[in-house]
Amino acid sequence: MAPSCNVKMGTEEMQRKVVEEFDPGPGLPxxxxxxxxxxxxxxxxxxxxxxxxxxxxxxxxxxxxxxxxDEDWTLTQxxxxxxxxxxxxxxxxxxxxxxxxxxxxxxxxxxxxxxPT
Numbered sequence: 001m002a003p004s005c006n007v008k009m010g011t012e013e014m015q016r017k018v019v020e021e022f023d024p025g026p027g028l029p030x031x032x033x034x035x036x037x038x039x040x041x042x043x044x045x046x047x048x049x050x051x052x053x054x055x056x057x058x059x060x061x062x063x064x065x066x067x068x069x070d071e072d073w074t075l076t077q078x079x080x081x082x083x084x085x086x087x088x089x090x091x092x093x094x095x096x097x098x099x100x101x102x103x104x105x106x107x108x109x110x111x112x113x114x115x116p117t
Contacts, residue, residue: 044088044117050081050098050110060101068093068114090117 048063063083064073076083088094093116097109 044090044092045084045086046088046094046096046115046117047082047084048096048098050100059103062099062101062106063096064098064109065094065096068095088117092117 046065048065050061060077060079061081061083062075062077063085064075065085066073067089076085085096093114095112095114097112099107099109101107
């Protein structure tokens with residue numbers, strides 16, 4: 001049986017982007033720096049948790065994910081039954097699937113799960 005996939009989602013603030021800079025333009029040199037205004041840039045992260053239901057239990061896990069509109073998958077492997085996927089784009093829908101490996105080989109990928117960020 002392929003592993004099931006229970007997905008939890010959260011967001012985190014990763015960096016700030018420049019929204020506006022004041023440039024005084026040409027003229028006399030000044031001792032003060034121009035003011036920079038920034039606003040947060042949100043990057044999403046998804047915590048993927050999964051269980052396998054076959055013996056012997058899985059020892060390696062492979063997670064594949066992509067934007068719903070994309071065709072190409074990103075793959076990541078772990079030995080844990082939980083993995084946080086960082087630096088996802090906010091306000092998008094990602095598709096996730098998981099498979100497990102034990103002594104007899106790899107399982108099929110789980111049914112895909114769609115997660116909005």
